[in-house]
Amino acid sequence: MERPMIDPLKIDDILGAGGALSNYFTSYEERGDQIEMSKLVLEGYEKNMAEVIEAGTGIGKSFGYLVPAILHYKETGEKTVVATSTITLQKQLVDKDLPTLANALSLDIPYALVMGRANYLCLRRYYDNSVSASIFLNDIESSESKLLSWVRSTEEGVLDELESLPKGVLKSDIASDYELCLGSKCPYYNKCFFYKSRRKADGAGIIITNHHLLFLDAKKRDENDEDYSEKALLPPYNRLIIDECHNMDKNATSLFTKVLSYSSFLWEFRKLVGVKHGANANNLITLAAGHSKGTEEKAIEVIKELESCEKLFNHFNSTLVLSLNGSEQRVDRGNYALFLKKYQDSLIAIKHSLDLISATLNYIISKSAFSDEDAYIQQGITSSICTFEGFSSFILEFLNVKEFKDKVYYLVREKTRNREEVGLRISPLEVNDILRESIFDKLGTVICLSATLKVDREFDFFRHQVGLDDREILSGCYESPFDYRRNLLLLIDNGKVIYKNDQEEEYFEHATNKIVTAIKASGGGALVLFTSYKMLSYVSSRALSELDGMNILIQNGELSRSQLLNRFREDKDSVLFATQSFWEGVDIPGDSLRLLILTKLPYPQVNEPLFKSRCEKIDSEGQSSYMLLSVPSMIMKLKQGLGRLIRSKDDKGVAFILDGRINRNRDYILSQLPACNCPEDFIDESLERRIEDFLY
Incomplete structure (x- = not known):
């Protein structure tokens, strides 16, 4: 017998005027679009449909999808997984939205935040670490004492709760690690934060997680030929909500990208051999050899081979660092023969060494017998063998x-804590087929939501990106209730100085002058967004002296993202110079953010290997990659950036786009943005007056 459908009017009973939330909050305004959106989400549950929804800032998107998820759980007992791109939204859902709904509805709503294992403190590793017995513990102001206090008081054990760690201690030193986990044999098992979170998730009706874990769970199910009725990294489920879904393509591509790098080898090397290594050292290899007779010599051999492999990796990395021009380089038909000529011998030598290491470690493991307490030794070495086989x-x-068709092969220069390195990567050209086969074709309900999805008033660009172009969907678009025409002044540079790769410094100098003028006019409260660290560094260093007396915050690695945002929020006249990660996920209502400066249109980098390959594929099919990929990608990012400014109905602010290239397609680009006050008669000379008149 089929169950009766949930009455959509129950949505009105919660979100509508006179409903549960209006009775719970002292001041509550019914939002008609939020109710309609929520009913659309409910329809997706009832009809086992996929949905694509654009919900502008201020709609109340999270309540809009949580309410039907809760109603469905109470009616059927079925779980819903909610995946977001940012930890900020995950914390908002768990710490604010779900508790509020539980209280307002007087319901017991079991929910859980599920993060990757490495996000949780491992109590055994902490108490085995020398920091837990530090002589500084008697000093209550010491970082060692503060860490111990946190260990004893934390309820979730999430390492991101820590603002700092004692000198010489890394989060990875005390984080939960599958390869070193004793499971139920661990003396701290009943207190283990990781296992507590998983037990909580098993009993939860709403599970909050991130895109990375969602895609990793789907990958594991696909590899093990398991469907969603079985438990994998996440519990069994059939209902999925993906918020911040405009990042699905980027996040999925990152997860399904394979990497070979010096640092990834060093991680395994140090785990197996330790910092102080040698035949008599207390490391996983010698510990394993100690569990059987006759493998001591093999242990010495494999440690020597690991040291030899480390030298091979180091030399290969140093060669790449010296020879790579720029930050990235694609390996394609045009340069593949040269790549092989330069690096084939080094890679073959590394592969041979890795294969020898794997074979020797397998021999040691096969001859050893481990107790339950020592199972982590076998588990750790077995995991390293799998990693080395993956490298090989x-x-x-x-x-x-054989062909450069469905995958992209490239080199990436990166700076780690102690060195510069170049890693090799293999990425899927597109992830739409992967997501379609592993998620959309296997789940009943999948709701994709974001504040920025439409391009040319359609969802076609997004649907193709993520593999939803072949599935029947329901869709909805709900515009922000904010009055952008009255509260948002959009100024566009006249374009006399246009950004060109070979004339960067001229543009940077032009931008610096305009930025300083605009910030002085607003009196601070300014977020300046860049698309590259190079321009950020140039402009911020020159603007500092011009903005003497202002609190200037710069994203340069000295402060974390959350610390920068907190300081910016607390000082309403401060200025924050930031780049890529600040184009979204920044929510600062009020006077602390009243001027937003976008230094360049956020077009993808034309020489970025993956983007370049995707463009070539589109062009080879007789279509325009500029119109089908470059412009839509830029517009979605631009909408995200502009969305940082107006966060409440009372907010008022100025957005200044410095990149004069916008004038080439001004009418088209403006048609993609919220309708706002964008004067056509604006000239550079009136910049200061325009800002002052609008804000004050």
Whole structure:
């Protein structure tokens, strides 16, 4: 017998005037679009549909999808997984939205935040670490004492709660690690934060997680040929809500990208051998050899081979660092023969060494017997063997490319804490087929939501990106209730100085002068967004002296993202210079943010290997990659950036786009943005007056 459908009027009983939330809050305004959106989400549950929804800032998107998820759980007992791109939204859902709904509805709503294992403190690793016995523990102001106090008081054990760690201690030193976990044999098992979170998730009706874990869970199910009725990294489920879904393509591509790098090898090397290594050292290899007779010599051999492999990796990395021009380089038909000529011998030598290490470690494990307490030794070495075999397979693939069609092969320069390195990567050209086959074709309900999805008033761009173009969907678009025409002044530079790659410094100098003028006019409260650290560094260093007396915050690695935002929020006249990660997920209502400056239109980098390959594929099919990929990508990012400014109905602010290239397609680009006050008669000379008149 089919269950009766949930009456959509129950949505009105919660979100409508006179409903549960209006009775709970002293001041509550019914939002008609929020109610309609919520009913659309409910329809997706009832009809087992996929949905794509754009809900502008101020709609109340999270309540809009949580209410039907709660109603469905109470009616059927079925779980809903809610995946977001940012930890900020995850914390908002868990710490604010879900508790508020539970109280307002007088319901017991079991919910859980599920994060990757490495986000949780491992009590055994902490108490085994020398920091737990530090001589500084008697000093209550010491970082060691503060860490111990947190360990004893934290309820969730999430390492991101820590603002700092004692010198010499890394989060990875005390984080939960699958390879070193004793499971139920651990003396701290009943207190384990990781297992507590998983037990809580098993009993939860609403599970909050991130895109990375969602895609990793789907990947594991696909590899093990398991459907969503079984438990994997996440519990069994059939209802999925993906918020901040405009980042799905980027996040999925990152997860399904394979990487070979010096640092990834060093991680395994140090885990197996330790910092102080040698035949008599207390490390996983010698510990394993100690569990059987006759493997001591093999242990010495494999440690020597690991040291030899480390030197091979180091030399290979140093060669790449010196030879790579720029930050990224694609390996394609045009340069593949040269790549093989330069690096094939080094890669073959590394592969041979990795294969020898794996074989020797397998021999040691096969001859050893481990007790339950020592199972982590076998588990850790077995995991390293799998990693080394993965490295070996990666090299084999990179050295035997037959066609450059569905995958992209490239080099990426990165700066780690102690060195500069170049890693090899293999990415899928597109992830739409992967997401379609692993998620959309297997789940009943999938709701995709974001404040910025439409391009040319359609969802086609997003649907193709994520593999939803072949599935029947329901869709809805709900515009922000904020009065942008009255509260948002959009100023666009006249374009006399246009950004060109070969004339960067001229544009940077032009931008610096305009930025300083605009900030002085607003009196601070300014967020300046860049698309590159190079321009950020140039402009901020020159603007400092011009903005003497103002609190200038710069995203340069000295402060964390949350620390920068907190300081910016607390000082309403401060200025924050920031780049990519601040184009979204920044929510600062009020006077602390009244001027937003976008220094360049956020077009993708034309020489970025993955983007370049996708463009070539589109162009080879006789279509325009500029109109089908470059412009839509820029517009979605631009809408995200502009969305930082007006966060409440009372907010008022100025957005200043410095990139004069917008004038080439001004009418088209403006048609994609919220309708706002954008004067056509604006000239540079009136910048200061325009800002002052509008704000004050």
